[in-house]
Amino acid sequence: MNVTLVALRHQEDRHCSKDALTDVFGWFLQLLLACLAFTCLIAKRFCEPRLHRRSWQIWFYDTSKQGMGAIAIHLANVWLAGQYQGNPCTWYLINFLLDSSLGLFIIFVGIKTCQRLSRRKGWQAINFGEYGKPPNVNAWLAQCCLYLGLMVIVKVSITLFMQLDFWENVKDFILTPIHNPRVELVFVMLIIPFFVNMLMYWVTDNFLMYKDPNNRRRDSTEVSLLEKAKVNCRTHRKKKSNSESDVLLSADDELLDPEQVPIIRGAIHT
Incomplete structure (x- = not known):
């Protein structure tokens, strides 16, 4: 019995503790990740063609929706990771990867649905990326609410999906090669999310930004x-x-x- 307890305690020492995601080092990594993600979106704006580049106001309207949604999803993942049994880093990583794959698909479907409704019903306020001329803050607020609603749908769907039994087996081996809790936390909170977020934010920003059909015809x-x-x-x-x-x-x-x-x-x- 004592040998088993010692073995379990030794195994726990090699992985993240319950409060690893919310201690000082954990919050530092999360803040650093947020800054890097924000820098990625700034770089994307400068990669846009000069003639069609969004103004800073339109860029802020587009990216702020994604920023608020990302913060909400991230905080939900941090909280949910502590509710499961076992290593919270593994549960956070599983949630994060599902958000970045299945969640991205749900976001795409939701945005396209809103844009189609906007064209059919004439509800310009819910046409993502279009804020009127001059830009209307009410349209931005309406789209923020819609996007946050999509985030709620994403998180509820993935949380239900996480109730399947096979995730217990996944979490046992997903971070097995790493035996240092600090290194594990850096991988889970910074390295893996940085590269995945860079791709996800870039793609999502393309979903959210307005694409003028006249520009396409002009380009052709x-x-x-x-x-x-x-x-x-x-x-x-x-x-x-x-x-x-x-x-x-x-x-x-x-x-x-x-x-x-x-x-x-x-x-x-x-």
Whole structure:
């Protein structure tokens, strides 16, 4: 009996404790992750084409919805991780990965549904990414509420999904190679979420931002005009090259014997 207790205690010492996610080091990692995620969204704005780049106000309206939703989901995951039996880091990681995969699909479906309703019913306030001209704060608030509602649906769905028995087996091996609680916490709270969030935030921001169909038509027109210009340029160069060749040949003809000209011309063209 004592040997079993010692073994269990030794195993617990190698993994996160119950309050590991909410101690000083845990909150520091979470704050650092939030700053890195915010920086990623700023970088995405500067990657947008200069002509179609969102203003800072529109960018804030778009990203603030995602920021509020991410904070709500994160805090829910931290709280839920402490409600399960066993290592809270494993439960947090499982919740996080499900949010980033299954949750992203639910978000996509929800946003597309709202946009379709907006077009059918004329409810412009729920068309994600469109705030009117000039931008109306009421439209932003309505979309924030809708997005937070989607987050509630995501979290409830995943929490119910987590009730399946096989997750007990998953949590036993998901962080098995790591035997240092601090290293485990860094992986769970910073390294893995950073790379996953970078992709998820980028994709979700594309869902949330407004895409002007006129810009798409303008882009396709510009591309077609550019292709035509390239073709015309190639044709002009070819004609110019042919004319220069004819001039050179005619100049050479004057220097050669008239009887040899047809033979040489035939050799050059072949």
